[in-house]
Amino acid sequence: MKRENYFIVVLAVMAGVIAAVWGMFAIGDNMPRGVTEFSRQVYDLHMVILWICVVIGVLVFTAMFVSIALHRKSRGVEAAQFSHSTKAEVLWTIIPILILVAMAVPATKTLIKMEETGDAEMNIKITGYQWRWKYDYLEDDISFLSSLDAGSDAARQLQSGIEPVDVDNYLLEVDNPLVVPVGTKIRFLLTAGDVIHSWWVPALGWKRDTIPGSVNEAWTRIDEPGTYRGQCAELCGKDHGFMPIVVEAVSKEDYAAWINEQQQLAAVAKTDEERLWTLNELMSHGENVYATQCATCHQGDGQGLTPAFPALAGSQVATGPVADHIKVVLQGRNGTAMRGFSDMLSAQDIAAALTYTRNAWGNQTGDVVQPSTIAQLTNG
Amino acid sequence: MSTAHTHEHHEAPKGLGRWVFSTNHKDIGTLYLLFSLLMFIVGGAMAMVIRLELFQPGLQFVHPEFFNQMTTMHALVMIFGAVMPAFVGLANWMIPLMIGAPDMALPRMNNWSFWILPFAFAMLLSTLFMDGGGPAGGWTLYPPLSLQSGNSFAFVIFAIHLMGISSIMGAINVIATILNMRAPGMTLLRMPLFVWTWLITAFLLIAVMPVLAGAVTMLLTDRFFDTSFFNAAGGGDPVMFQHIFWFFGHPEVYIMILPAFGIVSEIIPAFARKPLFGYASMVYASASIAFLSFIVWAHHMFTVGMPLGGELFFMYATMVIAVPTGVKVFNWVSTMWRGAMTFETPMLFALGFVVLFTIGGFSGLMLAIVPADFQYHDTYFVVAHFHYVLVTGAVFAIMAGAYYWLPKWTGHMYNEKLGKFHFWWSAIWVNVLFFPQHYLGLAGMPRRIPDYSVQFADFNMISSIGGFAFGVGQLLFVYIVIKTIRGGEKAEARSWEGAKGLEWTVPSPAPHHTFDTPPELDDSQLAHGGGH
Numbered sequence: 001m002k003r004e005n006y007f008i009v010v011l012a013v014m015a016g017v018i019a020a021v022w023g024m025f026a027i028g029d030n031m032p033r034g035v036t037e038f039s040r041q042v043y044d045l046h047m048v049i050l051w052i053c054v055v056i057g058v059l060v061f062t063a064m065f066v067s068i069a070l071h072r073k074s075r076g077v078e079a080a081q082f083s084h085s086t087k088a089e090v091l092w093t094i095i096p097i098l099i100l101v102a103m104a105v106p107a108t109k110t111l112i113k114m115e116e117t118g119d120a121e122m123n124i125k126i127t128g129y130q131w132r133w134k135y136d137y138l139e140d141d142i143s144f145l146s147s148l149d150a151g152s153d154a155a156r157q158l159q160s161g162i163e164p165v166d167v168d169n170y171l172l173e174v175d176n177p178l179v180v181p182v183g184t185k186i187r188f189l190l191t192a193g194d195v196i197h198s199w200w201v202p203a204l205g206w207k208r209d210t211i212p213g214s215v216n217e218a219w220t221r222i223d224e225p226g227t228y229r230g231q232c233a234e235l236c237g238k239d240h241g242f243m244p245i246v247v248e249a250v251s252k253e254d255y256a257a258w259i260n261e262q263q264q265l266a267a268v269a270k271t272d273e274e275r276l277w278t279l280n281e282l283m284s285h286g287e288n289v290y291a292t293q294c295a296t297c298h299q300g301d302g303q304g305l306t307p308a309f310p311a312l313a314g315s316q317v318a319t320g321p322v323a324d325h326i327k328v329v330l331q332g333r334n335g336t337a338m339r340g341f342s343d344m345l346s347a348q349d350i351a352a353a354l355t356y357t358r359n360a361w362g363n364q365t366g367d368v369v370q371p372s373t374i375a376q377l378t379n380g
Numbered sequence: 381m382s383t384a385h386t387h388e389h390h391e392a393p394k395g396l397g398r399w400v401f402s403t404n405h406k407d408i409g410t411l412y413l414l415f416s417l418l419m420f421i422v423g424g425a426m427a428m429v430i431r432l433e434l435f436q437p438g439l440q441f442v443h444p445e446f447f448n449q450m451t452t453m454h455a456l457v458m459i460f461g462a463v464m465p466a467f468v469g470l471a472n473w474m475i476p477l478m479i480g481a482p483d484m485a486l487p488r489m490n491n492w493s494f495w496i497l498p499f500a501f502a503m504l505l506s507t508l509f510m511d512g513g514g515p516a517g518g519w520t521l522y523p524p525l526s527l528q529s530g531n532s533f534a535f536v537i538f539a540i541h542l543m544g545i546s547s548i549m550g551a552i553n554v555i556a557t558i559l560n561m562r563a564p565g566m567t568l569l570r571m572p573l574f575v576w577t578w579l580i581t582a583f584l585l586i587a588v589m590p591v592l593a594g595a596v597t598m599l600l601t602d603r604f605f606d607t608s609f610f611n612a613a614g615g616g617d618p619v620m621f622q623h624i625f626w627f628f629g630h631p632e633v634y635i636m637i638l639p640a641f642g643i644v645s646e647i648i649p650a651f652a653r654k655p656l657f658g659y660a661s662m663v664y665a666s667a668s669i670a671f672l673s674f675i676v677w678a679h680h681m682f683t684v685g686m687p688l689g690g691e692l693f694f695m696y697a698t699m700v701i702a703v704p705t706g707v708k709v710f711n712w713v714s715t716m717w718r719g720a721m722t723f724e725t726p727m728l729f730a731l732g733f734v735v736l737f738t739i740g741g742f743s744g745l746m747l748a749i750v751p752a753d754f755q756y757h758d759t760y761f762v763v764a765h766f767h768y769v770l771v772t773g774a775v776f777a778i779m780a781g782a783y784y785w786l787p788k789w790t791g792h793m794y795n796e797k798l799g800k801f802h803f804w805w806s807a808i809w810v811n812v813l814f815f816p817q818h819y820l821g822l823a824g825m826p827r828r829i830p831d832y833s834v835q836f837a838d839f840n841m842i843s844s845i846g847g848f849a850f851g852v853g854q855l856l857f858v859y860i861v862i863k864t865i866r867g868g869e870k871a872e873a874r875s876w877e878g879a880k881g882l883e884w885t886v887p888s889p890a891p892h893h894t895f896d897t898p899p900e901l902d903d904s905q906l907a908h909g910g911g912h
Contacts (some may be wrong), residue, residue: 024815029823029839031755038751046752053742059711061735062396067716068731072723073653079720083655083908092710093703096764100699103749108692110751115688156439156831164437164834171437171833190685196618197523198683198758202824203554206754209684213612214522214687233683233826235518237525239447241829307511308445337528 009069014062021054030288032202035224035249039205041110049103056099112204117217120187124178128190128197128210128232129344130337131239131296135178138189142262145344147292149173149243156242172229175292177246181255191215192290194332194339195237201230209234221372237337239296274348279355282368286356289349294357296336302361308337313361322358322367327352330377347375372373400495403487405472406890408494410789412469413782415497417858419461420775422505424851426454431813431847434840439831447830448516455519459636460543461501463770466778467639467799468493468550471578475554475786477883478572478888480563480899485556493549500542507532518828520629521596523610523621527603534604537596544589551585553579565901569663572881573656573908576663577642580670584631584638587674589830592628595621619684626677634673637769638666640737640777641708644730646881647784648712649908651727652719652880658711659908665711672701682753691750695744698748702741709738724876725799729780733773740768743818758828761821767814772807779806779857784879786864787871791889794864802860805853812846816903880905 033043071077125136132147149155152171155162164170181188190199192210199209207230208218222228230245250258276284291300294312298304302313312318317325330351332340341350348371358365393401401407431448433441442450456912472490478485484490512530515521526533558579571579598609599622608614611619641662649656656662678686679693686694712734721727743765747753747903758761762775779802786794815840821827825836871888882905886894 028816028819031822032824042755043753045749046746046755049746049749049752053745057738057742060709060738064713064716064731064734067713067719068721068723071652071716071719071721075718077718077720079653080718081655082657082718084658084660085714088710088714089658089661089707096703096706100702104696107695107749107751111691111695112688114754158439158443160438162438164831169833171831190811195528195661200826201597202755206751206776207683207757208754211612211684213617214619214685229824230824231826231829235448235522235525235828237528238443238448238516241444241826241831242447242898305445307513308528317599341507 006066006070010062010066013065014058017058017061017065017184021058028273034203034205035222035226035228036204036220037223038110038220039203041113042205045110047105048106052103069354072257074319077200097204109260114218117187117219119185120219121184122181123187123189124180125189125191126210127197127344128192128199128236128243130194130339131232131246132195133174133178133199133243134193134344137259140259141257141262142266144176146174146176146246147177148244149175152244153242169229171242172231172244172246174246177248179226179248179250179255179258180222181252182225182249183252185219185221187217188217190218193344194337197232197235197236197243198234199226199230199245200233201245203228203230204247207233222247225249225251269346269348273375276370276372277348277351277368279359279366279368282352282355283359285348286352286354287360289345289353290356290360293345293349294353302357302363310379312341312357313363315363318357319363319365322354322369325354325358326369326374326377342378347371347378354371395510401491403483403491404892405476405484405487405490406789406892408484408490409469409471409473411494412465412472412497415494416462416466416469416778417861419457419465419501420854421455421858423457423462425853426450426457426849427847430454433830433842434832435844436841437832437834437837438909442830444830445513445516448518448828449514451828452515452517452519453505453508456504456515456540457501458770459519459632461497463636463774463778464543464547465497465580467581467636468547470574470639470643470778470781470785471550471554471692473789474883475557475575475578476561477886477894478575478881479558479561479566480882480895481557481561482893482895484553485561486553489549489552493546493553496542496546496549500539500546503535503542504539507535510535520622521599522625523599523602523618524684526599526652527610529707534600537600540596541593544593547585548589551582551589554582555586558582562896563898568905569660570901571664573645573659573666574639574642577638577666580666581635581638584635584670584673588628588631588635592626592632592891595624595628598624606830619681621682622679622681626680627674629680630677631670631673633766633769634669636774637737638670640774641666641735643777643781643784644712644733647730647780648715648734650784650876650879651724652716652721654715654719655906656711656908657714657717658707658754660750661707662711665707667702668700672704674696676701679748679753682750683757695748695750699745702745702748705741708743709734722877724783724796725794725803726780726784727785727877728800728803728807729776732803733776733780736768736772736776736807736810738763740773743768747894757823758826759821760817760825760827762822764814764817765818765828771814772810776806779803782861784876785867785880785883786861787875788883788886788888788890790865790868791871791887792864792868793875794860794868798856798860798863800851802856805856806850809846809850809853813843813850814846816840816843816846 093165123138127134136143151167155167188211192212197210204220228247232243232337297309304311330342351371351374356370358367510532512532515536517526601607608616610616610618676698679698874884
């Protein structure tokens with residue numbers, strides 16, 4: 001076949017391949033650039049390796065489709081019979097190695113920087129639980145749980161009848177966001193209380209597993225104020241899809257004000273823990289705690305979900321000796337999804353939930369569990 | 381060169397007994413292939429449930445717990461029930477025919493290794509109907525989550541043990557056959573590439589299936605006998621399970637792709653009417669990939685918090701895999717170059733394999749870059765990646781092999797029009813199914829979630845539509861296979877003009893017994909032109 005024909009076919013095929021690639025870029029989503037130096041470096045690495053793949057792909061697929069277009073029996077060609085070429089084989093072994101080395105250099109640099117967790121200006125401990133996050137601000141002695149917000153939670157029930165589009169930030173909204181200052185190097189210490197989770201906010205550029213029994217480290221410095229959303233990224237049981245993360249990055253002044261406010265709330269909670277509560281107070285607070293912490297498994301009506309999650313209405317534990325009931329709730333049950341809540345909920349939350357379950361749905365024990373009792377058990 | 385059968389072979393028993401008691405490599409190969417097809421349908425049905433629930437945001441059809449059982453079971457069934465048995469079935473049928481052996485070396489064990497499988501999968505699938513429910517912690521069975529399973533978990537573990545035993549016996553059989561039963565003149569470096577890749581795969585299987593057995597046994601004792609291998613509160617380490625699991629799991633990935641490389645390396649030369657380019661480098665590349673598969677396992681766990689040195693080592697080692705894999709792709713393209721190609725269904729699937737597997741390879745290379753993996757890890761980007769290498773990789777190669785050898789197995793040509801339609805239907809919809817999942821992952825959608833934020837709605841719906849269409853299309857494959865078994869145009873011994881290899885020297889369908897006396901080999905019979 002004539003040389004110029006080849007040239008035209010090669011150009012046409014290459015144009016087709018490039019058009020296909022361009023189409024894929026045009027219709028699709030890409031990784032966000034994020035709001036930290038690290039996330040932008042990750043984005044750049046991602047784009048570089050993507051372009052390398054695209055160029056190699058265009059060359060290989062062009063060769064292949066040119067061959068498919070021209071070297072077909074229906075065009076009356078004779079098959080050549082060559083079966084190797086040392087020169088070509090050496091070439092296409094060495095060139096990829098060089099490309100890989102070129103790729104490894106920036107990747108290594110970025111990675112080394114990511115692992116430098118020293119010089120942090122503040123430390124936040126993140127603990128993953130089924131199915132919520134706990135944040136401890138280590139310097140400021142603030143601690144709270146962060147769970148899926150009520151709007152999403154109602155809509156995400158099976159055949160809830162609520163349209164997800166009608167819910168703001170469906171599945172990406174929490175009751176208590178993680179509030180952090182911008183322009184501050186924050187070190188995160190990540191661990192888990194039950195199974196493995198993974199804490200991921202794409203705008204920060206990384207995810208890190210939270211693993212029971214060990215503490216992982218990671219850091220970030222957020223440049224721009226804003227609300228950044230993410231999700232648990234490691235399968236952690238039935239509600240894995242329903243433990244979002246919301247980070248609110250605020251100015252340093254706003255952050256100081258927020259800390260102040262939180263510390264006042266903590267002081268109020270402290271006095272609450274020490275005083276005596278009435279049955280009614282505990283029941284109404286307990287109903288809320290039960291709804292957010294317990295109902296996912298044991299269900300709002302206390303009937304449980306067979307087989308994994310037992311009913312509490314009429315159960316031996318919830319109507320039997322108080323001490324045994326407290327023990328289960330504080331320490332959990334090994335080998336089941338029932339975890340201990342002693343390090344997760346406050347004494348008044350636990351006391352209220354216990355009181356509620358011992359008096360709701362016909363569990364008429366009349367028992368009142370005081371926050372101070374729980375506080376003694378957990379602190380002592 | 382095949383011999384007539386006038387002699388004292390026992391007549392094959394008729395009816396059910398023929399299959400239950402068979403020690404014949406062809407019958408057992410058929411059993412494996414049909415079993416794998418059945419499991420492909422079962423696993424596919426589970427995928428349909430998954431795509432149905434993900435069709436739009438909100439939970440419409442199933443509870444999250446059942447959704448997790450579906451994702452877990454889908455993977456276990458497809459990996460251990462569909463892809464692996466399909467390759468063992470192809471090995472059973474084709475390896476003796478390709479190397480001029482009368483049967484597999486260990487025919488009774490062959491029978492046993494197949495018949496374990498239906499029991500293993502009956503046990504595995506029955507857990508879906510038990511009190512504790514099916515496994516829901518992902519096919520990777522990571523503790524502590526997997527230890528929250530009900531008592532039915534014991535059945536899952538025993539089923540996995542049985543599958544492992546079956547695989548190991550199959551692998552021993554393949555190795556014994558290839559090393560001992562080659563026809564005179566069939567030296568190692570004259571073996572067809574499918575035989576080579578299976579030999580390497582078999583060694584991988586023997587090396588890693590016991591590791592999986594050990595890992596799941598520790599899960600069993602942790603769950604039922606109060607040990608603490610993976611329980612941090614008892615001094616164990618949940619991450620240790622991941623290291624052990626992926627030491628099995630990464631070679632397992634290549635167990636599912638190396639025989640596919642072999643199949644494609646048989647088919648492309650046949651339809652390009654040209655010797656395979658770079659036969660020796662293909663063999664060395666396969667062996668290098670197998671070796672590397674043992675030292676890259678932790679790239680599945682870059683986010684567990686490894687030390688920097690570990691992350692760097694596993695990143696570099698993983699990137700190196702791109703080199704031998706690249707060699708293979710370049711060799712396939714060079715085989716096509718200046719050939720005289722025709723495009724029957726096996727060739728179409730093989731070409732589809734080369735393009736789409738390469739795309740899966742590219743995303744694999746991207747995943748190797750640790751800092752970028754901190755974003756990609758456990759998202760739909762990973763789901764897209766491994767479905768490109770497993771569906772358009774392994775499964776497309778199996779389809780290619782099935783169309784290529786169906787005439788040899790059944791004595792009939794399949795309906796070429798339907799075959800081509802099956803290819804184009806599958807090739808289009810599989811991309812509609814999996815390509816948007818790259819976008820979903822990059823945009824931030826984690827894998828293994830039953831419901832998602834509305835920003836992911838469009839691509840999930842497109843992906844689901846692709847999934848339903850692709851799924852329905854595979855029923856056409858079942859129809860084509862059944863139709864070809866029952867009749868059709870008579871196939872010649874050499875069913876394809878350019879097909880090389882000893883399997884094409886025996887009649888179609890291949891008689892029950894072949895190569896009772898070893899065939900004579902000449903270089904023109906080799907798909908790679910011989911001369912090494």
